[in-house]
Amino acid sequence: MLQTAKKTIQIEIKRQDPEINNGESYNQIYDVEVEDWFTVLDALIKIREEIDGTLSLRCACRASICGSCAMRVNGQAKLVCKTKLSVVEKNNKILVEPVGNMPVISDLVADFKPFWDKFNAVEPYLKPEGEVPEGEYLAPNDDMVHLVGVMNCIMCGACVSDCTVLEVKDNFLGPAALAKSYRFIADPRDGSQFERLQNLEKDGGIWDCTRCMQCVEVCPKDVDPMERIMSLRSKSIENKIDKNYGARHAKSFTDLIKNNGILNEVLLILRTKGLFNIIELAKLLPIAISAQLAGKRPPFFSHSSKNKNQIKKIFKKLEDK
Ligand code: SF4
Ligand code: SF4
Numbered sequence: 001m002l003q004t005a006k007k008t009i010q011i012e013i014k015r016q017d018p019e020i021n022n023g024e025s026y027n028q029i030y031d032v033e034v035e036d037w038f039t040v041l042d043a044l045i046k047i048r049e050e051i052d053g054t055l056s057l058r059c060a061c062r063a064s065i066c067g068s069c070a071m072r073v074n075g076q077a078k079l080v081c082k083t084k085l086s087v088v089e090k091n092n093k094i095l096v097e098p099v100g101n102m103p104v105i106s107d108l109v110a111d112f113k114p115f116w117d118k119f120n121a122v123e124p125y126l127k128p129e130g131e132v133p134e135g136e137y138l139a140p141n142d143d144m145v146h147l148v149g150v151m152n153c154i155m156c157g158a159c160v161s162d163c164t165v166l167e168v169k170d171n172f173l174g175p176a177a178l179a180k181s182y183r184f185i186a187d188p189r190d191g192s193q194f195e196r197l198q199n200l201e202k203d204g205g206i207w208d209c210t211r212c213m214q215c216v217e218v219c220p221k222d223v224d225p226m227e228r229i230m231s232l233r234s235k236s237i238e239n240k241i242d243k244n245y246g247a248r249h250a251k252s253f254t255d256l257i258k259n260n261g262i263l264n265e266v267l268l269i270l271r272t273k274g275l276f277n278i279i280e281l282a283k284l285l286p287i288a289i290s291a292q293l294a295g296k297r298p299p300f301f302s303h304s305s306k307n308k309n310q311i312k313k314i315f316k317k318l319e320d321k
Helices: 040-051 113-121 141-151 158-162 174-185 193-200 214-218 225-238 245-260 265-273 278-283 285-293 308-320
Strands: 006-015 026-035 070-073 076-079 093-097 104-106
Touching: 006 040, 026 040, 040 093, 070 158, 076 158, 076 214, 113 174, 141 174, 158 174, 158 214, 174 193, 174 225, 193 225, 214 225, 225 245, 245 265, 245 308, 265 278, 278 285
Parallel strands: 006 093
Antiparallel strands: 006 026, 070 076, 070 093
């Protein structure tokens, strides 16, 4: 019979119950005897079944398919059914918390309403145009193979939990909803690409992402939400949906590097905000004064790079592609 090693792990769990402690969260530590093949979920289920039946957690398939068991382990979102305890424990201890950026219902169970509201806001269904075909809507194989990467999303919410923008900006659509939006915008059978992109241009849309890569890091299905958001930005600019600050910043940045081989940060701000946009420019005055006082103000007139012609050639190659 196969022998497995056992040891005791301290599992600290962030708990919260609206009926206990005035709804305030508190941490509780459990000493749990585990086997070396245990996942974090195995240990949590053992606590609930053998030590403390009041612990709330959500799980279903236990095979990283259903997306129910996303939680924060040692500060980072993970599917706990896919996370081996031996990989995450440090000195025989781990900390488990509910996912972030969503309200807690009880202990490790979060309320996914904000997640689904944003998901629904991007109209996550095909909106084909033209005549309805007699049979199926057919799409080129290569396009669908490309989309499989996004369709792998199991809607676990791990990316939303750890998105750094959602921590400070509630109305950001977030990585999961934007990746889902990409799934339809990039689908050749969908006829609403332009309208969909126009909606994503607004406050809370694609230009609010700071490219921190947290969503890429924590996604258990390699959906790569950030890359989808960057593709949506490119598609937006290609479609001339580019009058917002985000698109203007991206275009000015590219143009300045392309023409001078070096970034002129003063010109970048002026072109992004608009030379005569006095109100917006005035808002930046405190930053400009702080930078001046700290000796960090970028020069008004920057020189061109001596290698600018080589940089132009790189741009040409990319554009020819
Ligand atoms: S890359 Fe963008 S969407 Fe992803 S976690 Fe960071 S801010 Fe959020
Ligand atoms: S994109 Fe990844 S992390 Fe985000 S909900 Fe989908 S599967 Fe989960």
